[in-house]
Amino acid sequence: MIGFGTWQLGSRTAYESVRAALEIGYRHIDTATLYQNEADVGRAVKDSGLGREQVFVTTKLRPQDARHARRTLESSLRLLDTGYVDLWLIHWPTGQDELVSTWRELLSAKDAGLARNVGVSNYSPALIDELTEATGQQPAVNQVSWSPAQHDPALLDEHRRRGIAVEGYSGLKNTDMRDPVLTGIAQRHGVTPAQVVLRWHLEHDIAILPRSSRREHIAANFDLDGFALTKDEVTAIDTLTRTG
Numbered sequence: 055m056i057g058f059g060t061w062q063l064g065s066r067t068a069y070e071s072v073r074a075a076l077e078i079g080y081r082h083i084d085t086a087t088l089y090q091n092e093a094d095v096g097r098a099v100k101d102s103g104l105g106r107e108q109v110f111v112t113t114k115l116r117p118q119d120a121r122h123a124r125r126t127l128e129s130s131l132r133l134l135d136t137g138y139v140d141l142w143l144i145h146w147p148t149g150q151d152e153l154v155s156t157w158r159e160l161l162s163a164k165d166a167g168l169a170r171n172v173g174v175s176n177y178s179p180a181l182i183d184e185l186t187e188a189t190g191q192q193p194a195v196n197q198v199s200w201s202p203a204q205h206d207p208a209l210l211d212e213h214r215r216r217g218i219a220v221e222g223y224s225g226l227k228n229t230d231m232r233d234p235v236l237t238g239i240a241q242r243h244g245v246t247p248a249q250v251v252l253r254w255h256l257e258h259d260i261a262i263l264p265r266s267s268r269r270e271h272i273a274a275n276f277d278l279d280g281f282a283l284t285k286d287e288v289t290a291i292d293t294l295t296r297t298g
């Protein structure tokens with residue numbers, strides 16, 4: 055449920071931050087071909103001394119690589135220095151003409167054991183249904199932008215009904231940490247507003263992928279077990295959705 059995000063972490067920072075995250079206790083790392091740091095993530099996992107099976111590694115396929123999806127995955131695996139990824143996602147929707155064929159590529163990689171799970175990112179439920187109807191197999195995960203200011207309970211219900219896990223990204227970046235609702239709740243629990251935001255995701259069963267290059271933030275973002283939000287607090291954060 056607590057993954058470590060690596061977008062915009064350049065080579066050295068990606069390596070050092072992933073090493074720190076694994077030392078602190080994270081066991082889920084989120085990268086992508088687009089981030090150009092798969093080799094650094096792979097090296098950090100290797101150097102951590104953890105067994106490969108102890109770390110859940112996600113990478114993503116850029117839609118522009120859809121026509122050579124298998125070759126792209128093989129390149130990701132080489133860079134990550136591993137025989138498989140735990141989760142392979144289509145980073146954002148492909149064009150309609152490649153929608154189903156790309157999904158079939160992911161399913162075939164799963165059958166070949168190169169990806170343990172396959173899913174999508176930034177897909178609408180309607181697009182997901184097209185994939186499922188064509189192949190009889192639905193994505194395990196949809197990774198979408200999720201924050202107090204930008205979230206949609208109806209969308210969450212759509213995923214729940216289908217049994218698709220939701221991973222939320224950019225939850226910290228898209229939040230005003232000075233919002234009095236968040237600072238008030240944080241003060242009450244003796245935590246930071248960032249921790250409140252991440253805890254709010256977990257209360258909704260949404261996996262989180264906080265990214266940081268600062269050890270104290272990496273540690274704080276993983277330290278979410280010591281408090282729980284009340285129902286009223288969850289509702290108060292739910293209503294921070296930006297309108298208009």
Ligand SMILES: NC(=O)C1=CN([C@@H]2O[C@H](COP(=O)(O)OP(=O)(O)OC[C@H]3O[C@@H](n4cnc5c(N)ncnc54)[C@H](OP(=O)(O)O)[C@@H]3O)[C@@H](O)[C@H]2O)C=CC1
Pocket residue numbers: 058059060061062084085145146175176197198222223224225226227228246248249263264265266267268270271272274275
């Ligand atoms: N599938 C997709 O299309 C997308 C996926 N993602 C994935 O989701 C991950 C997370 O999203 P991302 O957009 O990176 O943004 P985040 O919401 O994780 O925010 C990152 C920012 O928050 C700051 N921050 C982190 N922890 C704290 C803290 N405890 N207190 C205050 N500030 C903090 C970081 O700064 P500092 O380094 O100083 O701590 C950084 O500037 C990505 O890294 C990527 O793996 C992201 C976007 C799109």
